[in-house]
Amino acid sequence: xxxxxxxxxxxxxxxxxxxxxxxxxxxxxxxxxxxxxxxxxxxxxxxxxxxxxxxxxxxxxxxxxxxxxxxxxxxxxxxxxxxxxxxxxxxxxxxxxxxxxxxxxxxxxxxxxxxxxxxxxxxxxxxxxxxxxxxxxxxxxxxxxxxxxxxxxxxxxxxxxxxxxxxxxxxxxxxxxxxxxxxxxxxxxxxxxxxxxxxxxxxxxxxxxxxxxxxxxxxxxxxxxxxxxxxxxxxxxxxxxxxxxxxx
Numbered sequence: 001x002x003x004x005x006x007x008x009x010x011x012x013x014x015x016x017x018x019x020x021x022x023x024x025x026x027x028x029x030x031x032x033x034x035x036x037x038x039x040x041x042x043x044x045x046x047x048x049x050x051x052x053x054x055x056x057x058x059x060x061x062x063x064x065x066x067x068x069x070x071x072x073x074x075x076x077x078x079x080x081x082x083x084x085x086x087x088x089x090x091x092x093x094x095x096x097x098x099x100x101x102x103x104x105x106x107x108x109x110x111x112x113x114x115x116x117x118x119x120x121x122x123x124x125x126x127x128x129x130x131x132x133x134x135x136x137x138x139x140x141x142x143x144x145x146x147x148x149x150x151x152x153x154x155x156x157x158x159x160x161x162x163x164x165x166x167x168x169x170x171x172x173x174x175x176x177x178x179x180x181x182x183x184x185x186x187x188x189x190x191x192x193x194x195x196x197x198x199x200x201x202x203x204x205x206x207x208x209x210x211x212x213x214x215x216x217x218x219x220x221x222x223x224x225x226x227x228x229x230x231x232x233x234x235x236x237x238x239x240x241x242x243x244x245x246x247x248x
Contacts, residue, residue, distance in 0.1 A: 005206075006213035009245035010220075012107065013237050016244075019104050024236040027117060031099045032231040035092060042088045049081045093132055095124030097186040103240045104187035107247075112215055131185045133191040135178040142170035177203050177216070183246045202246070213245055 097104050098120035102112040146167020150160035177200045183197035203210050217238055223229050 005248040006209045006216065009213065009246035009248055010216055012240045012244040013240035016107050016109075016240060017233075017237050019109075023081075023106055023111065023129075024103075024240075025232055027099060027102050027112060028236045030114075030117070032235065035096055038088055038091060038095075042084065045084055049077055049084075066109055069097075077093050086229060090125045091121065094121035096182060097124030097128040099170055100183050100186035100239065102242060103185065103236065104243050106246055107240060117230070123174050127183065127185050127192065134192050135175075135181055135196060138155070139171045139174040139178065142174065143167040171230055176210075179203070179242070180246045183243045187243055187246070213241075217241070235246060 066237065098117050101120050102117055102146045105112055143164075144167070146163040146165070149163035149167075150157075153163070154160045155161070155164075178196060180199035180202055181192075184190045184198055185192065188195075190198065220238065221234060224234060
């Protein structure tokens with residue numbers, strides 16, 4: 001892979017964006033809107049469940065009886081919260097997969113339909129969730145280790161602070177190695193482990209091109225303070241470039 005491939009990926013994405021601007025706008029807005037609605041629903045639900053849990057716990061304390069119907073109710077509430085969080089995560093993973101699949105199709109001049117987009121959500125949700133779950137655990141290891149070390153030597157000590165900073169930095173580097181996992185799963189239909197291996201291989205074998213791609217992605221993200229810029233340009237072009245770069 002040549003360094004120019006990183007630039008070519010953005011050229012390909014921008015060319016496709018200009019050619020299919022309405023399709024990019026529709027599915028980018030749809031993706032953003034559904035994600036926002038799901039986020040609001042989860043936030044409101046967690047706030048409501050939180051008040052119920054606090055009220056139930058306060059009732060248990062005042063009654064002086066931990067083994068009561070209040071305790072059972074609190075357990076049920078917590079289980080419902082966890083179930084709701086799982087459903088939200090599953091749907092969000094499916095949305096990401098459906099969106100990336102749509103962009104992959106547009107890059108190949110294949111039009112998407114609303115039915116096709118919606119039907120892709122449950123079809124891809126499980127695969128995307130597994131991929132995100134595994135990569136999430138792996139990327140969290142350095143940060144967790146850093147905080148563990150800081151707990152042992154003291155959070156305010158220089159070694160403790162250094163351990164946390166180093167752990168976060170290493171987690172960030174690991175996340176970059178897995179940057180191509182979502183398009184590999186959604187567009188190429190790879191399994192989670194295979195997608196992770198191919199993503200790491202692509203980054204490691206082409207570090208210069210990858211760094212150039214990150215620099216371009218950072219530069220086009222600068223105007224993100226403009227709200228409309230994100231769903232109508234940054235999101236579709238940036239993610240389409242990621243898919244195109246993955247294919248290069």
